[in-house]
Ligand SMILES: [Fe+2]
């Protein structure tokens with residue numbers, strides 16, 4: 001992606017405007033999907049490749065002209081991500097957020113606006129989830145992103161955006177946004193349209209797994225089956241920890257705390273942390289539960305073809321599995337509504 005306004009904006013950002021937070025975690029590098037990198041003719045940021053867990057090498061020097069051939073070669077080698085050091089990523093996140101305002105007000109087609117919103121949202125969430133959650137971060141995310149979410153739900157491009165988010169489903173930022181998009185689609189199908197409900201769905205969806213932000217990455221990146229009992233116990237504490245983290249901010253609505261705390265409860269009482277059933281579970285928690293299942297079970301047969309074309313066959317397989325295996329776990333009305341969403345969106349994307 002290349003954008004003149006982005007270039008001008010970066011020029012205008014002085015070091016003074018960008019405050020590097022002192023409470024940053026030890027994370028030094030942040031990822032960006034190579035295909036979505038916003039680059040200018042002269043690169044403003046050094047770019048790195050990840051060789052192993054701890055090892056990164058610089059491939060593009062800050063201040064040099066971008067070698068588009070080099071980026072093409074990386075693509076042809078199936079490199080998905082490039083990395084920025086945290087100070088550069090901080091500036092990149094700031095510039096993207098500023099540019100978002102211009103893009104939204106521009107005459108660009110909605111499809112391009114939606115692409116940009118998705119990119120900015122992922123950057124912002126990745127950046128913020130690495131830091132200790134604060135009232136300011138909570139407010140920035142919940143007010144700054146929520147109003148643009150509808151752009152990701154338009155019928156024709158629904159699967160395309162969802163698939164791109166699911167590509168990063170193992171990362172907290174991609175997963176949270178994918179869950180939120182599915183929740184919002186189900187809610188619209190159920191005619192839950194009040195602004196208050198929409199705000200709650202957005203906040204609960206984005207922050208439902210915030211308790212995972214403090215769990216070591218080695219545990220998060222492991223397949224569940226390979227975790228020992230202690231690690232599994234730690235993982236299962238994330239709803240309680242997340243609700244406690246959000247409660248400490250003193251600005252999060254009680255309903256959002258309830259939804260976070262109970263998002264792994266199941267209608268038949270077989271969930272955690274408390275094993276409560278059906279009517280005792282907050283409706284938004286039940287909404288998260290089904291969207292969460294969906295995201296964790298979606299594995300496209302081929303990322304390249306599915307992501308690019310936004311195909312929906314894989315989605316129907318996941319839904320069939322959800323219907324067959326999970327009787328009693330989820331709210332029946334929500335399951336039916338999700339089925340209708342997939343049908344409507346599939347028809348729309350086939351019409352393209
Ligand atoms: Fe969770």
Ligand SMILES: [Fe+2]
Pocket residue numbers: 175179208209292
């Ligand atoms: Fe989740």
